[in-house]
Amino acid sequence: MRLLVRGGTVISVDPRTGDLPRGDVLVEGGRISAVSEHLDAPGAEVLDATGMLVLPGFVDTHRHTWQAVFRGIGADWTFAQYRAAMHGTMRPHYRPEDVHVGTLLGRVEALHSGITTLLDWCHCTDTAAHGDAALDALHQAPGRSVFCYGAGIGTDIPVAAELARMRGRIPGGDALVTMAVGLRGPQTTSMETTVADVAAARDLGLRVSVHVHVRPDATQGRRPVAVMREHGLLDDRTTFVHGNGLDDDEVAMMADAGCSVSISPDVELKMGFGWPETGRMLAAGIRPTLSIDDCPSAGGDMFSTMRTTLSVQRGLDTARGGPPSLTARDVLEFATIDGARAVGLGDQVGSITPGKQADLVLLRADDLTLFPANHPVGAVVSAAHPGLVDTVLVAGKIVKRGGALVGLDLGELRERALRSRARIAADAGVALDGTWIPGEM
Ligand SMILES: [Zn+2]
Secondary structure: OEEEEEEEEEEOOOOOOOEEEEEEEEEEOOEEEEEEOOOOOOOOEEEEOOOEEEEEOEEEEEEOHHHHHHOOOOOOOOHHHHHHHHHHHHHHHOOHHHHHHHHHHHHHHHHHOOEEEEEEEEOOOOOHHHHHHHHHHHHHOOOEEEEEEEOOOOOOOOOHHHHHHHHOOOOOOOOOEEEEEEEOOOOOOOHHHHHHHHHHHHHOOOOEEEEEOOOOOOOOOOOHHHHHHHOOOOOOOEEEEEOOOOOHHHHHHHHHHOOEEEEOHHHHHHHOOOOOOHHHHHHOOOOOEEOOEOOOOOOOOHHHHHHHHHHHHHHHHHHOOOOOOOOHHHHHHHHHHHHHHHOOOOOOOOOOOOOOEOOEEEEEOOOOOOOOOOOHHHHHHHHOOHHHEEEEEEOOEEEEEOOEEOOOOHHHHHHHHHHHHHHHHHHHOOOOOOOOOOOOO
């Protein structure tokens, strides 16, 4: 029940504590009870963090976890090709057991790289059994997850009853799995459906997440934030995913309403969404959060996502003749505390703060790829990688130790994942060797 994480370099992401070159973190009853340069905790189990960096766990604010078995096949896809492939060609062949193994694989992979909180933006919910399978996988994985129920993109099917049923399967309180609603949104469905989806979410007291991006050549759906505002749908429980190409006044509307934003820099850059809007959001007073989005197209860890975020924005700043608009510390905050706030858990996780849940990541700073970590935050954002993740705690429970996940049969998980992948690919007529690129939709 008591665990002392002793002697690491603590990056708390809490301005009251700051960074401790050498510090101790005491965990009691799953929560952080003290953080200091030196703590005495007689009788506590000791976790030796000598030579390690101790950070709050990362928060991924948007990932379509069900797609994990198709890692990498979309590395060269445009957005239209992604939609045609994953939603048009492959999703119809997903059975509930495929959603289960994909979600479990993706959730466990995220945990392996230190993502302790993940919002699973699940839009493979063609039947109730599909949604149940995703939720079962999140319950089974030892991470903290937000099950973000998304109805099929492009449909107008009413979902209020199904949302209420799923809500009934999630206990609330301190449980590791909570719930949110993924809107189809004004760019993929009718405004009536968007209004109904938001009303259903509000009836259940749930946050909403909605994809928006506007390409320069778009002729329709150019002002998704403005139309949602006209219908009274913006509030501080709304997260916009991407946000590329929004008009300046729409970004201001988001800021005025207290909305958050989830930026997926790698997917946005590769799939043709335009530049990540990190700098514009910051300038408007919105703290961005970060997300992986989809693993067929992008790597699944937060280290590479942070690095892309920092490099691209600083490059844009310079190209536009200005000074850099953000630092490595900003980006670490996007990946931790800002993300926690955007999934409704800002008072529970996202920093090493007494009273919060003990979701911690220990990185091996003596590894030659990080040594010597002179500026610990700078080193994490500019040079760290999943191979350095030694230990992960969720709610005070050690879920990874000595570089290995605890209590999971990864052999069986891999076998199930490969069987699922082979069956879907065969039924959908998809090759996995990179020769198969779907046509434009
Ligand atoms: Zn997405």
